[in-house]
Amino acid sequence: MSTSAEKIVTSTHDGQKAEHKQRKWQDYFTFNTDHKVIGIQYLVTAFLFYFVGGALAEVMRTELATPEPDLVQPEFYNQIMTMHGTIMLFLWIIPAGAAFANFLIPLMIGAEDMAFPRLNAVAYWMFPIGGILLMSSFFVGPAQAGWTSYPPLSLVASKWGQEIWILSILILGTSTILGSINFITTILKMRMPDMDIHSMPLFCWSMLATSGLILLGTPVLAAALILLSFDLIAGTSFFNPAGGGDPIVYQHMFWFYSHPAVYIMVLPFFGIISEVLPVHARKPIFGYRAIAYSSLAIAFLGLIVWAHHMFTSGTPGWLRMFFMATTMVIAVPTGIKVFSWTATIWGGKINLNSAMLFGVGFISLFLIGGLSGIMVASVPFDIHVHDTYFVVAHFHYVLFGGSVLALFAGIYHWFPKMTGRMLNETWGRIHFALTYIGFNLTFLPMHQLGIQGMNRRVALYDAQFQSVNMICTIGSYILAVSTLPFVVNVLWSVFKGEKAGRNPWRALTLEWQTSSPPAIENFEEEPVLWAGPYEYGVDTEMIDEDSSIEEMLAEVSAEAK
Amino acid sequence: MQSSALDESKVTLNYHHEAAGHHGHPDHRMFGVILFLIGDSMTFLGFFAAFLIYRTMMPVWPPEGTPELELLVPIINTIVLVSSSFVMHQGQTAIKRNDVSGLRLWFGITAAMGAVFLLGQGYEYFHSELGLTTNLFASCFYALTGFHGLHVTVGVLLILSVLWRSRSKEHYSSGSHFGVEAAEIYWHFVDVIWVILFILVYLL
Ligand code: HEM
Ligand SMILES: [Cu+2]
Numbered sequence: 001m002s003t004s005a006e007k008i009v010t011s012t013h014d015g016q017k018a019e020h021k022q023r024k025w026q027d028y029f030t031f032n033t034d035h036k037v038i039g040i041q042y043l044v045t046a047f048l049f050y051f052v053g054g055a056l057a058e059v060m061r062t063e064l065a066t067p068e069p070d071l072v073q074p075e076f077y078n079q080i081m082t083m084h085g086t087i088m089l090f091l092w093i094i095p096a097g098a099a100f101a102n103f104l105i106p107l108m109i110g111a112e113d114m115a116f117p118r119l120n121a122v123a124y125w126m127f128p129i130g131g132i133l134l135m136s137s138f139f140v141g142p143a144q145a146g147w148t149s150y151p152p153l154s155l156v157a158s159k160w161g162q163e164i165w166i167l168s169i170l171i172l173g174t175s176t177i178l179g180s181i182n183f184i185t186t187i188l189k190m191r192m193p194d195m196d197i198h199s200m201p202l203f204c205w206s207m208l209a210t211s212g213l214i215l216l217g218t219p220v221l222a223a224a225l226i227l228l229s230f231d232l233i234a235g236t237s238f239f240n241p242a243g244g245g246d247p248i249v250y251q252h253m254f255w256f257y258s259h260p261a262v263y264i265m266v267l268p269f270f271g272i273i274s275e276v277l278p279v280h281a282r283k284p285i286f287g288y289r290a291i292a293y294s295s296l297a298i299a300f301l302g303l304i305v306w307a308h309h310m311f312t313s314g315t316p317g318w319l320r321m322f323f324m325a326t327t328m329v330i331a332v333p334t335g336i337k338v339f340s341w342t343a344t345i346w347g348g349k350i351n352l353n354s355a356m357l358f359g360v361g362f363i364s365l366f367l368i369g370g371l372s373g374i375m376v377a378s379v380p381f382d383i384h385v386h387d388t389y390f391v392v393a394h395f396h397y398v399l400f401g402g403s404v405l406a407l408f409a410g411i412y413h414w415f416p417k418m419t420g421r422m423l424n425e426t427w428g429r430i431h432f433a434l435t436y437i438g439f440n441l442t443f444l445p446m447h448q449l450g451i452q453g454m455n456r457r458v459a460l461y462d463a464q465f466q467s468v469n470m471i472c473t474i475g476s477y478i479l480a481v482s483t484l485p486f487v488v489n490v491l492w493s494v495f496k497g498e499k500a501g502r503n504p505w506r507a508l509t510l511e512w513q514t515s516s517p518p519a520i521e522n523f524e525e526e527p528v529l530w531a532g533p534y535e536y537g538v539d540t541e542m543i544d545e546d547s548s549i550e551e552m553l554a555e556v557s558a559e560a561k
Numbered sequence: 562m563q564s565s566a567l568d569e570s571k572v573t574l575n576y577h578h579e580a581a582g583h584h585g586h587p588d589h590r591m592f593g594v595i596l597f598l599i600g601d602s603m604t605f606l607g608f609f610a611a612f613l614i615y616r617t618m619m620p621v622w623p624p625e626g627t628p629e630l631e632l633l634v635p636i637i638n639t640i641v642l643v644s645s646s647f648v649m650h651q652g653q654t655a656i657k658r659n660d661v662s663g664l665r666l667w668f669g670i671t672a673a674m675g676a677v678f679l680l681g682q683g684y685e686y687f688h689s690e691l692g693l694t695t696n697l698f699a700s701c702f703y704a705l706t707g708f709h710g711l712h713v714t715v716g717v718l719l720i721l722s723v724l725w726r727s728r729s730k731e732h733y734s735s736g737s738h739f740g741v742e743a744a745e746i747y748w749h750f751v752d753v754i755w756v757i758l759f760i761l762v763y764l765l
Contacts, residue, residue: 029688115589115593116589177600181597185592185596189589215600216599216600216603217603219600219604220604220606222604224607224611225609226704227704235693236700236704238702238704244697246615249611249615253607254621404732535637
């Protein structure tokens with residue numbers, strides 16, 4: 001066994017395996033069923049949409065630099081505001097989570113592919129279709145009722161734009177449901193024989209929780225949107241008070257999905273952080289089971305807190321108390337995670353590279369978003385800041401400071417695995433610095449704006465807010481610029497970056513046991529579960545990247561002792 | 562996609578070969594179908610919850626002036642649909658004995674019963690005094706029964722595709738008949754949903 005295994009290893013290293021089927025660049029543009037191709041497809045497509053969403057944000061911020069609506073008409077502001085929110089959530093963050101899940105899950109559990117590869121490809125292709133459909137609404141005037149599309153507003157403004165919005169969300173939602181079926185089945189049924197559920201990487205746990213939420217929540221959103229569509233097109237009045245309907249019912253159905261959806265948008269990135277931190281701090285994860293089970297706890301609690309978005313919608317007092325209490329309880333499992341991450345890097349041999357910088361940046365910004373979350377969970381405070389910039393600040397801290405920063409941590413961490421090449425460290429750090437500064441400059445002042453009473457979702461505002469808004473706008477320009485070093489770095493490194501080898505970070509999870517980029521069949525040799533996923537020692541020797549699996553195994557497990 | 566198995570690996574590993582075909586590697590499709598149905602049931606849960614909220618929140622329900630629903634056709638429909646589940650199960654029992662013609666017979670009857678249900682629903686729609694936009698109750702009525710009817714239609718198509726595939730005697734066997742089982746579990750699901758829907762909309 002060892003001789004032929006070595007032969008394969010050597011052949012991988014000279015001339016990138018002549019006898020294997022080669023990955024062709026065309027694969028990425030076709031209906032390909034390889035989970036690694038699909039993962040990259042998701043990531044690149046989502047990133048392209050991120051550009052559109054970001055550009056719209058810059059238009060909004062430029063408009064908001066002055067109190068008067070001078071750059072765009074208020075109606076158009078509402079449209080790009082709606083599109084920005086929808087794109088960022090449904091075309092960037094959620095698909096980006098699916099990107100990592102697709103690329104990583106089978107590798108991490110030693111499987112050859114997802115449970116249903118063809119279904120997987122179908123799910124991916126629904127994503128660009130839904131996205132382009134959404135973009136097409138620019139030709140008829142996009143929806144302008146916000147990403148929440150509350151009736152009756154959504155029934156009276158931009159009828160066709162709204163209908164396109166509904167259809168594309170239905171397509172994108174179905175895509176995520178199909179994806180979640182694949183993730184759950186793969187994680188539960190396809191782990192390599194030796195890997196029990198408590199020795200799988202934490203990213204898999206977080207995707208399990210995420211997929212459960214998608215499966216239980218998204219169909220309810222679909223039901224709400226179907227009814228909304230009837231109201232819009234067929235003249236029914238499910239949600240239209242003018243015809244005897246009730247808009248509050250829409251809000252309940254919408255938030256039954258959309259609160260869990262905020263966990264759909266952040267749990268995958270919790271998972272990424274749980275992978276990135278131990279590797280670069282060279283320490284075992286602190287509280288494996290605590291982190292794993294807290295994902296499940298968050299998912300469960302996430303299903304029973306939705307009406308905290310409706311404190312000002314005439315929700316009766318006792319119900320508000322209930323939802324306030326359950327919401328605050330979520331802080332417990334979330335806090336467990338944050339403490340576990342902090343304890344993980346505490347006293348570690350931290351290698352402050354780009355991945356780790358984004359990881360630590362994530363903890364700090366997500367913490368702020370989490371704390372302001374507890375503030376708005378409290379009814380008396382929320383009544384004051386509901387629909388103000390305080391809320392805008394809060395959700396950008398969790399979505400951008402949280403999810404997006406963790407996403408970049410994940411890219412810096414797994415880029416070598418995905419492409420076989422390292423990203424440039426210097427540019428990575430510049431990217432981080434600009435992002436961190438730009439982000440805080442843009443969004444920190446918004447807390448103050450909100451508390452002072454500046455409404456969200458408006459193009460014009462009271463002149464007293466002008467100076468603070470100017471700071472936000474300048475910050476947003478820094479943020480826009482911050483993406484450039486990243487894009488240049490990626491494009492340059494894909495072709496010219498330093499070769500990564502199979503395990504540049506000396507990590508223990510299984511995806512690092514195969515070549516970079518992984519062979520089409522994932523593992524050329526049967527993967528070996530040599531240690532738990534996080535058994536790092538603090539004092540480590542460099543591992544020779546060209547060594548065979550057996551040698552690596554010996555060294556890393558010695559290190560783990 | 563796995564056709565690329567390495568020449569070298571033939572000597573070394575059975576890993577790829579095990580996982581390559583559908584043979585020898587465990588079949589998770591039924592698990593996937595069940596997950597899908599859990600998701601789908603949440604759509605109905607959403608509709609039912611909306612309906613119940615309307616029912617409890619509205620001062621008068623159904624709104625004043627709503628004509629009574631005729632019960633005869635839906636009751637017949639309920640009987641047809643519920644018994645079709647038992648008929649269909651005979652088909653699965655048959656294929657477990659490798660009896661393909663039995664499968665075709667029972668599934669054929671099930672498809673016909675499904676069609677009767679759909680015709681009955683069409684008749685009901687056609688003769689009802691309610692219009693889609695008459696009032697909130699009428700809209701709910703059409704949305705719920707219509708969405709369910711769509712599921713019945715899909716179910717009939719699934720059964721027909723099983724019938725189509727079973728033209729060749731070899732396609733399904735006692736050991737391998739995922740298509741049969743998937744169609745059947747889906748049909749039972751649609752059946753259960755109907756019973757709940759019937760109670761909610763017609764009886765309550
Ligand atoms: C360049 C970075 C960004 C800037 C400058 C920015 C700015 C803004 C602004 C000005 C608004 C509108 C506030 C209003 O009028 O109420 C907004 C809304 C929103 N943003 Fe961002 N944003 C950025 C990135 C993101 C990211 C990365 C996400 C999510 C991953 C995101 C999600 C949202 C959502 C969900 C809304 C709410 C839309 C609505 O009210 O319907 N944003 N953002
Ligand atoms: Cu919420």
